[in-house]
Amino acid sequence: MKPGLSLRVSQHLSLTPQLQQSIQLLQLSTLELAQEVEQMLVDNPFLERSGDEADAVSDAPAEIAPAAHEYSASDSISSEKEVGQAQAASDSVAEATSAETPEALNWEADGMDGQDGEWGGESSSEWDSPSGSGSTRNRDGDGETDAIDLAREHESLTAFLHRQALSLRLGAEDCAALRFLIESLNDDGYLEDSLQELAQSLAGDDLEEREELEQRFAIALKLLQSLEPVGVGARDLSECLQLQLRDLIHAAEDEGTTEAHMNRLKLAQAICKQPMDLLARRDLRKLTSLCGAREEPLREAMSLIAGLEPRPGRRFVDVERNIIVPDVIVRPVRVSSGRVDFSVQLNADVMPRLRVHDIYAGVLRRHKSSEGHAALQQQLQEARWFIKNIQQRFDTILRVSQAIVERQKNFFVHGELAMRPLVLRDIADQLGLHESTISRVTTAKYMATPQGTFELKYFFGSGLGTETGGSASSTAVRALIKQFVDAESPKKPLSDAKLADMLKEQGIECARRTVAKYREQLKIPTTTLRKAL
Known part of the structure; x- marks a missing residue:
């Protein structure tokens, strides 16, 4: 060449x-x-x-x-x-x-x-506020506190627990162990790492020191689980629910509740000791055999469990991260x-x-x-x-x-x-712009409206065919599905096929698979999980 x-x-x-x-x-x-x-x-x-x-x-x-x-x-x-x-x-x-x-x-x-x-x-x-500060002030000058100021005043879960720990008369080592466990909690109030792992992270290869730390952490964990909110410090969902039921049983004993209510609480505690997937699937047949109870009391106990808090730290989650x-x-x-x-x-x-x-x-x-x-x-x-x-x-x-x-x-x-x-x-x-420009503009940009605050992408959606030859927005169809589910009978929830038929009655052509996709996007459980006990 x-x-x-x-x-x-x-x-x-x-x-x-x-x-x-x-x-x-x-x-x-x-x-x-x-x-x-x-x-x-x-x-x-x-x-x-x-x-x-x-x-x-x-x-x-x-x-x-x-x-x-x-x-x-x-x-x-x-x-x-x-x-x-x-x-x-x-x-x-x-x-x-x-x-x-x-x-x-x-x-x-x-x-x-x-x-x-x-x-x-x-x-x-x-x-009057400097731009870029991230705060949204009231334009009418009515003196309302902005959202970020409220977020800064919001007490975190760890601060709330540390404040309670101050009232306990503990030695220096036990106090340090309790503080370490509090700092090891996740946002939901769970202790994800085992006591052995926590002890090993501090003691390393020193076996004697590791065993001593495990003992102190075990004592500190009991103290942690006695604090508010009830259920904090649990290692898993089962333990969290059991801690809350134990607290309810102690309160019922102090108040002198009826025997039927006490039996319901104890049965609920027995259910929580079983594998959680049985409770999630509402497998009454297996739970009946494992707990040795009839179906009707089992339903009442499961209904009581549904009223417990699966995430004790939920109300302490830092709201500043959710501010838009x-x-x-x-x-x-x-x-x-x-x-x-x-x-x-x-x-x-x-x-x-x-x-x-x-x-x-x-x-x-x-x-x-x-x-x-x-x-x-x-x-x-x-x-x-x-x-x-x-x-x-x-x-x-x-x-x-x-x-x-x-x-x-x-x-x-x-x-x-x-x-x-x-x-x-x-x-x-x-607007005479390219689609990529519109995509960039509508990503991570938000609009405050009389209906709420939405990302600009929220206002875009594909259309579904109607009997009149027009089209209906997928957002409107999802809202209609949610409206149908909210109005359904708890004892006889609507199936995806039934929801598709109801949409067809409204003149909207929507397949069952599309209904199931929209229902999942709305985080609506299946018919089995929505059915009342």
């Missing part, structure tokens, strides 16, 4: 660094964006977080004052032509910027002067003739207020011939592009949210049963 030269013409898509950053920021969640902003503030000296002073906006020229990011669902959106022109202009600026040398850049007329000022959705007078800070807020707005419209507004608390450091930018502008000017010039440009890309991220989220509200307006009025079929392509075609 001879080496040679050849010319070839080809086309390929090239993503500029600015466009790559824009795509990256678009797919980040609120928490990830806050972390990215903090990292950028550390890395780039030209970027700073704007304060709450109003003069940063009032002193800015009229052409760069931030506009309010609040629109009504009935407002018109930009045409596809305008969107395309704006995107083309953005790409042209990016390519021109990357092609020019830093020395050739003109700061007085670089087309980015508007980024030196603060940008944000609301003035600091309305939103919405990116978009939807509020009803009553218009003329009694018609209700909805306003779509960005949550100012999740919008980082950033600006270019004016002093540093001015010094760099006046010392163009200084050493290291090119590198600093590049950092200044990166700061400007970062602010622009963040603003574009929130503008895109708002446009997509507005389009969703327009399409699913009936949901915001009537709930899940009024949800319409909607796919990513519908919104993409309406």
Whole structure:
């Protein structure tokens, strides 16, 4: 083979660094964006977080004052032509910027002067909390405590147990053993590791010390299981239920309960000593033979067990992990003739207020011939592009949210049963964007609505055929199935086939397998498990 030269013409898509950053920021969640902003503030000296002073906006020229990011669902959106022109202009600026040398850049007329000022959705007078903090404050100023403050005041399970342990008169070693066991509990209040494993983790290969630790842990475990909540410190579900039943038996003895109730408690305790899978399957035949009881008392005892708490630490789970800070807020707005419209507004608390450091930018502008000017010039440009890309991220989220509200307006009025079929392509075609962009926008972004807080992806769902030739949203069908199950007779629950027939009566064609899939998604047990004892 001879080496040679050849010319070839080809086309390929090239993503500029600015466009790559824009795509990256678009797919980040609120928490990830806050972390990215903090990292950028550390890395780039030209970027700073704007304060709450109003003069940063009032002193800015009229052409760069931030506009309010609040629109009504009935407002018109930009045409596809305008969107395309704006995107083309953005790409042209990016390519021109990357092609020019830093020395050739003109700061007085670089087309980015508007980024030196603060940008944000609301003035600091309305939103007095710093953005990116993750807290959602009441806009009406009624003084309500925000959700994160409530979460911080929430006492954890370990703190609750440590507080009870202080009232016990224990020696230093027993106190240390009890504290070690408390710290070894999982979120549900169970002790997952055996005492032998815990002792070995501390003593290592020292057999004598390991045996001594096992003895102390055994004593500490008895003390732990005597604390509130009842059932804490159990090694498995069986032990957890038995601890609760033992407490109920002691309470019944102190109160002098009837013999029938006491027998029911003891029978329930005997059931919990059997394999848990028999109780889960409600295998009355095997439980009857193992416990030596008739079927009717066995049903009553199983009903009593159903009222126990399988996870003692449930109410102590850190609620801060379950807090969802919405990116978009939807509020009803009553218009003329009694018609209700909805306003779509960005949550100012999740919008980082950033600006270019004016002093540093001015010094760099006046010392163009200084050493290291090119590198600093590049950092200044990166700061400007970062602010622009963040603003574009929130503008895109708002446009997509507005389009969703327009399409699913009936949901915001009537709930899940009024949800319409909607796919990513519908919104993409309406806004002139690619489906992948809509997918990035709707992932890990949340909308607070009168019906609750939902991920943007929640409003998308496939359609099922109807007798009239239309289609029904899968979300609406799931809501209808849940409604049927909630209204069923506990003694005669509805089977999947019966649910499919009931949907057909409503004009919705839904196979039994599809009903079973939707039921599993709703975490509704099977007919056998739903049947009342």
